[in-house]
Amino acid sequence: MEINNILVKKAKKGDGEAYISLIKEYEQVLYKVASRILYNDEDVADALQETIMTGYEKIHTLKNDSNFNTWICRILINKCNYILNKSKNEIVLDDILPVTQKANNNDFLKIELEEALNSLNKDYKLAMILYYIVGLSTREISEMIRESEGTIKSRLSRAKTILRENYFKNEGVVEYGR
Numbered sequence: 001m002e003i004n005n006i007l008v009k010k011a012k013k014g015d016g017e018a019y020i021s022l023i024k025e026y027e028q029v030l031y032k033v034a035s036r037i038l039y040n041d042e043d044v045a046d047a048l049q050e051t052i053m054t055g056y057e058k059i060h061t062l063k064n065d066s067n068f069n070t071w072i073c074r075i076l077i078n079k080c081n082y083i084l085n086k087s088k089n090e091i092v093l094d095d096i097l098p099v100t101q102k103a104n105n106n107d108f109l110k111i112e113l114e115e116a117l118n119s120l121n122k123d124y125k126l127a128m129i130l131y132y133i134v135g136l137s138t139r140e141i142s143e144m145i146r147e148s149e150g151t152i153k154s155r156l157s158r159a160k161t162i163l164r165e166n167y168f169k170n171e172g173v174v175e176y177g178r
Contacts, residue, residue: 008065011056019056026069029134030076036117036129037080047083051076070144073134077126077145116167124159127152 004025010018023030030051034044055072062071117125126145130136131152138156142149 004068005065008059008062008068011059012062012065016056019059022068023052023055023072026072029069030072032133033073033076033129034080036114036133037077037126038083043080043083047076047079050079054079067143070136070140073130073136074144112167116163119166120159120162124155124162127155128159131156 004022007018007022011022027048030048031044034047034051038044038047051072054075058075062068117128120128127141130141130144131138136144138149138152141147141152145152
């Protein structure tokens with residue numbers, strides 16, 4: 001964490017290499033968030049590219065260097081929401097995860113999970129992605145989206161109930177690393 005704070009300080013002073021190092025450290029997290037919110041690879045690539053550019057241009061506005069992760073995720077979520085609102089695309093499962101004739105059980109589970117997440121309203125889906133896939137705490141999510149921590153916990157609980165009732169009646173809700 002200390003190394004990231006040093007990189008953030010350097011990036012704030014205009015060090016492009018330091019900024020690239022920060023982005024490389026968080027690129028997988030950013031990709032996971034974007035790919036869960038958006039429905040096709042082109043939109044994900046656009047959101048990531050715009051996030052990286054905006055982050056570089058605005059890094060001087062970051063108040064607390066240790067909050068870089070939540071700050072860059074917030075920029076990404078805003079970019080994803082902009083793309084969603086602009087395009088209003090229909091969800092096509094083939095765009096989410098192409099299924100071939102050789103698809104195995106794991107591919108079907110991924111499709112089922114994507115479908116289940118897409119069935120949730122925007123607020124529940126975002127809370128689930130940030131908590132279970134990105135691994136943020138309820139406090140971090142609360143700060144990021146400017147909602148109370150109780151609201152975040154409630155959204156997570158309601159989303160799990162919806163998923164349990166509609167998709168995972170016999171299996172229980174899959175929890176990633178929690």
